[in-house]
Amino acid sequence: MPKMKTKKSATKRYKTSATGIVKSTRAGKAHLNLCKSRKRKRNLRGTAVLCKPEQKRARRLLQA
Numbered sequence: 001m002p003k004m005k006t007k008k009s010a011t012k013r014y015k016t017s018a019t020g021i022v023k024s025t026r027a028g029k030a031h032l033n034l035c036k037s038r039k040r041k042r043n044l045r046g047t048a049v050l051c052k053p054e055q056k057r058a059r060r061l062l063q064a
Contacts, residue, residue, distance in 0.1 A: 010061035015047070022055040022062075023047040 015023050028036075029044040050058060 004063055006063065007061040010058060014050075014058045014062060016059075016062065020059075022050045022058045024050060024058075 013024055017023065024047060026044045026046070026048050029041065033041060
């Protein structure tokens with residue numbers, strides 16, 4: 001049986017912490033930022049922790 005390959009798109013989107021929590025960047029910051037408030041854009045910075053079902057799906061994509 002061949003080796004399982006990691007989905008490369010998933011490695012670019014998700015990062016795992018040392019404890020196994022999957023994090024990703026928040027959506028909605030790429031364009032059309034003029035109409036968004038300063039507070040809204042500031043809150044979109046940094047990384048967000050994925051919910052449990054999404055973490056399970058992301059881990060499956062990240063398996064090597």
